[in-house]
Amino acid sequence: MVLYYLKKYLSHVFNKQCMRTIGYIRVSTEKQDLDKQRFLLLEYAHKERIQIDEFVEVEVSSRKSQTERRIDELLTKLEEGDLLLVIELSRLGRNMLETLNIANTLTERGISLRCIRQPEINTSGVHGKLIMAIFGYFAEAERDFISLRTKQGLEAARAQGKKLGRPKGCKNKKGLVLDPFKDEIMAYMKLGLPVASIRKIINGKVERKLSYNTYSTYVMGLNGDGIFI
Secondary structure, three states: OHHHHHHHHHHHHHHHHHOOEEEEEEEOOOHHHHHHHHHHHHHHHHHOOOOOOEEEEEEOOOOOOOOOOOHHHHHHHOOOOOEEEEOOHHHOOOOHHHHHHHHHHHHHOOOEEEEOOOHHHOOOOOOHHHHHHHHHHHHHHHHHHHHHHHHHHHHHHHHOOOOOOOOOOOOOOHHHHHHHHHHHHHHHHHOOOOHHHHHHHHHOOOOOOOOHHHHHHHHHHHHHOOOOO
């Protein structure tokens, strides 16, 4: 029994030590602003005694895709227990819906989020659980609304005789089960939903739940075929 608790304690200590902090910085133009955001994050980290292990920086318009804004890369790097630092929540998404879904994805994966200019919406503070519940509620409501609107759009397209088929040259064998949902996935992509949110919606409709990587590969296949940019 003593050995069991000792192993559990050591595992907890090890996992705590392995937690990382990543700072995400995005600006539309001028490099000076990029440096300013980095300085503000470092200043905050010093004040809070946090060590920033890595920065993910990009100078690109918010209208670009998640891949171009390095959001997909950021979500791949972050793991449960990690901390993400940003100047403000708007740095993450190109619109309120996308930002909300990204924030909800982070909380669902056990990743803490701190916006240094908006401490009231930090998910790592004393009100973290409340903030996560609010993110989850609104994200779920938005997904349900979009899902309904997308289905209505697809039905209208079929009624007009439009051909809705599978993407060509998909090499992801596991992702082939997603072919029946290709048009729906494409619609979500055009609305700016992150892969994690698309996975949550579609996984509720397939017999066997698929991994994040399977969805990510499938979405990249659609991008590669020029179906969505």
